[in-house]
Amino acid sequence: xxxxxxxxxxxxxxxxxxxxxxxxxxxxxxxxxxxxxxxxxxxxxxxxxxxxxxxxxxxxxxxxxxxxxxxxxxxxxxxxxxxxxxxxxxxxxxxxxxxxxxxxxxxxxxx
Numbered sequence: 001x002x003x004x005x006x007x008x009x010x011x012x013x014x015x016x017x018x019x020x021x022x023x024x025x026x027x028x029x030x031x032x033x034x035x036x037x038x039x040x041x042x043x044x045x046x047x048x049x050x051x052x053x054x055x056x057x058x059x060x061x062x063x064x065x066x067x068x069x070x071x072x073x074x075x076x077x078x079x080x081x082x083x084x085x086x087x088x089x090x091x092x093x094x095x096x097x098x099x100x101x102x103x104x105x106x107x108x109x110x111x
Contacts, residue, residue, distance in 0.1 A: 002084065006100040007066075011078055012107030015068040018057055019085060021097040028062030029097075033090035036064050040076070040083045040102050050076055054085060064097075078106035 009015045021029040038052040052066040084099040
């Protein structure tokens, strides 16, 4: 079952977070050889998606980094969204490791 991870993003700011993937035993998953994907959408059926640019940060420690540049976060209209993070094993098995709500707060200063 995916861990619930809610995110708060300030539009116009650089965003970065590190998520630790854990197995059913509570220990970090070894992500060596895995790939990762992550998107933000307004709803499950929304055709518009924003990538969270996920990367494996520390494979042995099960850590994934998600990021948005200030330009990318500026492109997201303020509001409530949802996200998930999926990993794919070297054998092609997919697993959702995190999901949750994303709150994007509006940018006021635009210089």
